[in-house]
Amino acid sequence: MEEKEGKERRLIPVAVVDAVTGEPLMLAYADEEALERTRETGLAHFYSRSRASLWLKGASSGGLLDVIRVLGDCDGDAAAYVARPRRHVCHLGKRSCFHNTLLDRRREILEELLEETGPHTRLDGGAVRHPLSTWTPPPQPLLAALAAELLAERIRSRAGPGLTAVLAPEAPGGLLALLAAQKLNVSLHLAQGGRVPESIGETDRVAVYAPSPAEAQALAEAARQRGAHVAAVAALAAPAGEDTRGVDVLIRVEPGQPPRPRLAL
Numbered sequence: 001m002e003e004k005e006g007k008e009r010r011l012i013p014v015a016v017v018d019a020v021t022g023e024p025l026m027l028a029y030a031d032e033e034a035l036e037r038t039r040e041t042g043l044a045h046f047y048s049r050s051r052a053s054l055w056l057k058g059a060s061s062g063g064l065l066d067v068i069r070v071l072g073d074c075d076g077d078a079a080a081y082v083a084r085p086r087r088h089v090c091h092l093g094k095r096s097c098f099h100n101t102l103l104d105r106r107r108e109i110l111e112e113l114l115e116e117t118g119p120h121t122r123l124d125g126g127a128v129r130h131p132l133s134t135w136t137p138p139p140q141p142l143l144a145a146l147a148a149e150l151l152a153e154r155i156r157s158r159a160g161p162g163l164t165a166v167l168a169p170e171a172p173g174g175l176l177a178l179l180a181a182q183k184l185n186v187s188l189h190l191a192q193g194g195r196v197p198e199s200i201g202e203t204d205r206v207a208v209y210a211p212s213p214a215e216a217q218a219l220a221e222a223a224r225q226r227g228a229h230v231a232a233v234a235a236l237a238a239p240a241g242e243d244t245r246g247v248d249v250l251i252r253v254e255p256g257q258p259p260r261p262r263l264a265l
Contacts, residue, residue: 011047015080016089018096019068021183025089026097028057030079038067044081063087095185106146113143148179151234154249155207156184159231165189167200167223168209176236177209191219202227209234213247220246 009031016025028046030038033054037045044065048055058064069082090097156163163186168177170190181188184207189197196219200206206228210216216235223230234249 009047011049013078014046015078016044016065017080017082019082019084020185023096023183024098025065025083025085025095028055035070035079038070038081042067044083058086061087061091063089065089106150110143110146110150113140113146144176144179147236148176149183151176151209151236151249152180152183155180155209155232155234158248159205159207162205163207163231164204165200165206166209167191167196167206167219167228169194169211169215169219180209191222194218194222196222196226196228200226200228204228205231207232207234209236211236213250217246 011029011031013027014030015027017023018025029049030045031047034045034047037043037054037056044057044067046055046057047053056064064086065081065083066086067081067083069080071080071082073079085095088095090099092099155166163184165187166177166181166184167189168174168191170192174190177190178188186207189199189206191197194215200223206223208216208220208223208230210219213235216233220230220233232248233246235247236250
């Protein structure tokens with residue numbers, strides 16, 4: 001309850017979640033009017049406690065939130081907007097207000113899942129390639145989600161702002177590239193037979209992803225020949241001894257051992 005000018009107003013906390021990535025974006029408060037306006041317009045409305053008034057998120061900044069679902073919790077004292085942000089959400093220019101990391105166990109959990117998920121396909125020469133490279137059999141959903149999240153994070157860190165697309169081979173690994181592109185909020189372009197599609201041009205600033213360093217390097221060179229600016233080159237797995245020069249983001253796999261990821265930046 002909030003009391004203003006002798007009137008009581010019931011407020012509930014509202015968490016905003018990205019509809020594509022599941023990323024938490026912000027937390028604010030809403031009253032009954034804000035929830036009703038959100039339902040009517042499809043845009044996120046809140047109640048501003050500092051201004052004591054209805055608040056359309058992004059009305060002045062342009063950072064509107066298209067609300068896809070409104071969910072209430074079991075006790076009826078909290079809600080969530082599942083939304084698609086049109087711009088950054090945080091007033092500091094960040095995509096999410098939750099950008100300060102207090103605990104991060106993703107790497108640890110990813111390593112455990114990589115060890116538990118099999119089989120580990122043995123290639124010619126004794127090298128081991130993890131099934132995330134080929135998606136046969138499909139990996140655990142959590143494993144795929146964590147790998148894509150870390151891949152997108154490292155690509156973002158390496159490429160910096162202005163990334164327009166992820167370029168990846170049509171198969172294998174297309175699903176991981178799709179998940180990473182969604183988290184980066186950029187388009188995905190698939191190279192069939194190693195050929196860069198015509199949709200990639202000189203105005204594009206791309207991140208190239210392929211399961212192996214050799215594939216990633218070849219695809220990056222093909223993209224450069226088309227005039228695109230390659231901002232990051234990423235590969236998921238590298239058999240021991242494979243040349244990884246020119247690859248910015250990599251999870252290494254040693255032959256004969258359960259995969260233990262090490263990200264090379």
